[in-house]
Amino acid sequence: MKIVMAVIKPFKLEEVRDALTALGVHGLTVTEVKGYGRQKGHTEIYRGAEYAVSFLPKLKIEVAVASELVPQVIDAITAAARTGQIGDGKIFVTSLEKAVRIRTGETDIDAL
Amino acid sequence: MKFRHLLMPALGALGLSLAFIEPTLAQDAAAPTVNKGDTSWMLVSTILVILMTIPGLALFYGGLVRTKNMLSVLMQVFAVFSLVAILWVFYGYSLAFTSGGEGVGAFIGGFSKAFLAGVTTDSTADTFTKGVAIPEFTFIAFQLTFAAITPALIVGAFAERIKFSAVMVFTGLWLTFVYLPIAHMVWFSEGYLFGLGALDFAGGTVVHINSGVAGLVGALMIGKRIGYGRDLLAPHSLTLTFVGACLLWVGWFGFNAGSNLEATGGAALALINTILAPAAAGLAWMTVEALGKGKASLLGIASGAVAGLVAITPAAGLAGPMGSIVLGLVAGAVCYVAVTGVKNALGYDDALDVFGIHGVGGIIGAIGTGIVAAPSLCGYGVGEYSISGQLVTQVIAVVVTLAWTGIGSVVLYKITDLIVGLRVTQDQEREGLDLADHGERAYNY
Numbered sequence: 001m002k003i004v005m006a007v008i009k010p011f012k013l014e015e016v017r018d019a020l021t022a023l024g025v026h027g028l029t030v031t032e033v034k035g036y037g038r039q040k041g042h043t044e045i046y047r048g049a050e051y052a053v054s055f056l057p058k059l060k061i062e063v064a065v066a067s068e069l070v071p072q073v074i075d076a077i078t079a080a081a082r083t084g085q086i087g088d089g090k091i092f093v094t095s096l097e098k099a100v101r102i103r104t105g106e107t108d109i110d111a112l
Numbered sequence: 113m114k115f116r117h118l119l120m121p122a123l124g125a126l127g128l129s130l131a132f133i134e135p136t137l138a139q140d141a142a143a144p145t146v147n148k149g150d151t152s153w154m155l156v157s158t159i160l161v162i163l164m165t166i167p168g169l170a171l172f173y174g175g176l177v178r179t180k181n182m183l184s185v186l187m188q189v190f191a192v193f194s195l196v197a198i199l200w201v202f203y204g205y206s207l208a209f210t211s212g213g214e215g216v217g218a219f220i221g222g223f224s225k226a227f228l229a230g231v232t233t234d235s236t237a238d239t240f241t242k243g244v245a246i247p248e249f250t251f252i253a254f255q256l257t258f259a260a261i262t263p264a265l266i267v268g269a270f271a272e273r274i275k276f277s278a279v280m281v282f283t284g285l286w287l288t289f290v291y292l293p294i295a296h297m298v299w300f301s302e303g304y305l306f307g308l309g310a311l312d313f314a315g316g317t318v319v320h321i322n323s324g325v326a327g328l329v330g331a332l333m334i335g336k337r338i339g340y341g342r343d344l345l346a347p348h349s350l351t352l353t354f355v356g357a358c359l360l361w362v363g364w365f366g367f368n369a370g371s372n373l374e375a376t377g378g379a380a381l382a383l384i385n386t387i388l389a390p391a392a393a394g395l396a397w398m399t400v401e402a403l404g405k406g407k408a409s410l411l412g413i414a415s416g417a418v419a420g421l422v423a424i425t426p427a428a429g430l431a432g433p434m435g436s437i438v439l440g441l442v443a444g445a446v447c448y449v450a451v452t453g454v455k456n457a458l459g460y461d462d463a464l465d466v467f468g469i470h471g472v473g474g475i476i477g478a479i480g481t482g483i484v485a486a487p488s489l490c491g492y493g494v495g496e497y498s499i500s501g502q503l504v505t506q507v508i509a510v511v512v513t514l515a516w517t518g519i520g521s522v523v524l525y526k527i528t529d530l531i532v533g534l535r536v537t538q539d540q541e542r543e544g545l546d547l548a549d550h551g552e553r554a555y556n557y
Binding site: 046048 | 465
């Protein structure tokens with residue numbers, strides 16, 4: 001099992017969700033995050049006081065899937081979240097040792 | 113307005129129109145008439161000025177600070193209002209609006225009406241029209257709201273780092289030793305500036321220059337906020353600041369049109385000027401900002417409107433509508449430069465721009481009143497009006513106010529520092545005054 005974590009532009013969430021659902025992925029965790037990469041921030045001015053805001057709002061999605069599904073999940077997220085502009089985000093994949101569904105006690109693949 | 117011609121010789125006030133006259137007991141005058149329309153208007157105006165302070169000013173300021181200091185600002189404005197209300201009836205009204213006797217009387221009143229001694233529902237206060245009065249309780253309450261909003265305005269200068277106890281101690285001292293003498297000098301018939309013929313319709317010197325300079329002194333003596341010029345000190349809710357600015361504008365109709373003391377054409381003139389000057393000032397600030405920085409901001413137009421309200425205050429019942437537009441345009445543009453350029457160049461941390469808007473706008477208004485009140489410019493100044501002569505008087509009034517509040521505030525901040533200390537600790541400042549001083553948070557999501 002793997003965890004696919006992606007940082008995406010906030011307005012791309014629905015498209016990413018639809019793409020993952022089409023693959024049979026039935027669970028997703030979303031967190032509002034801020035960060036910076038190659039995308040530049042913006043300037044805010046309040047009564048002449050200028051502030052450079054370099055941390056931009058993004059959404060972090062995390063999805064746990066069977067290892068063999070990972071390439072398709074990556075393709076789906078990439079296709080759905082891409083605008084072609086700087087700031088589209090990144091995808092990270094890490095190993096997942098164990099999963100448990102709290103309600104039933106099912107484990108691993110059965111719990112996903 | 114022609115009635116002022118009749119009134120002024122009786123007051124011995126050099127034939128110049130003045131904003132306020134002292135209340136006298138009914139039996140002193142030849143049975144003044146109390147008009148129910150006037151009384152109603154003054155009661156409404158009093159309530160409007162309260163609306164302007166709590167919640168108007170509190171929200172305007174509250175939105176401009178960071179989340180962690182929201183409650184501290186709301187609390188300071190509310191507590192200052194409450195404290196001044198009590199002190200006003202204890203001795204404030206008496207020291208401002210009774211005779212102080214020979215000599216000191218030019219600067220401060222006496223204690224003859226302390227605890228409102230002798231004031232009953234039958235007591236009256238004169239208006240601008242000979243023989244027409246309003247109930248003295250109405251006048252006391254109306255003036256109470258002016259005394260209360262003035263120290264509340266200062267709160268914006270040292271916001272986000274002052275101790276709550278220091279705000280309370282300073283307010284008590286400042287009301288007593290700065291506000292009351294200035295109010296007496298400007299608005300009471302034996303007062304020094306009243307005698308000179310200085311024009312101040314609704315309190316440009318007493319309220320705005322007074323609080324603006326006290327704010328500047330406070331910002332300098334208390335020092336900058338931690339992170340000033342380095343960290344993001346952005347307003348936490350411009351939505352609430354917008355709500356506050358709108359409440360300020362609406363409440364200001366009570367402040368300015370109420371200062372006419374009667375429901376007459378003079379009140380209507382002050383009301384229309386209080387629409388036009390801030391409208392012009394907001395547009396001026398917005399335009400200069402858009403040309404300079406490329407974008408027109410909501411905070412900009414709202415700040416400009418407040419600067420316009422400040423500037424028209426001394427001229428509200430004296431300028432013509434076109435004159436008030438010009439005054440507003442000048443105030444909006446100049447206050448923009450003061451707030452965005454001068455403050456940053458000099459490096460003092462007047463957190464919410466009390467000096468940049470109330471001090472600078474107040475000075476523009478006080479001096480500008482000498483020009484826009486001229487009958488030759490469609491103003492409503494009276495007597496043998498000379499613009500240059502009036503300007504000299506206006507400048508004297510500004511300088512006297514600047515000196516009194518400047519020096520007085522330095523001393524009173526120092527005394528406050530010795531009694532309770534002015535500033536919270538660094539840890540408390542980082543944590544935020546809401547938790548440090550009040551033990552609660554504005555928002556629990």
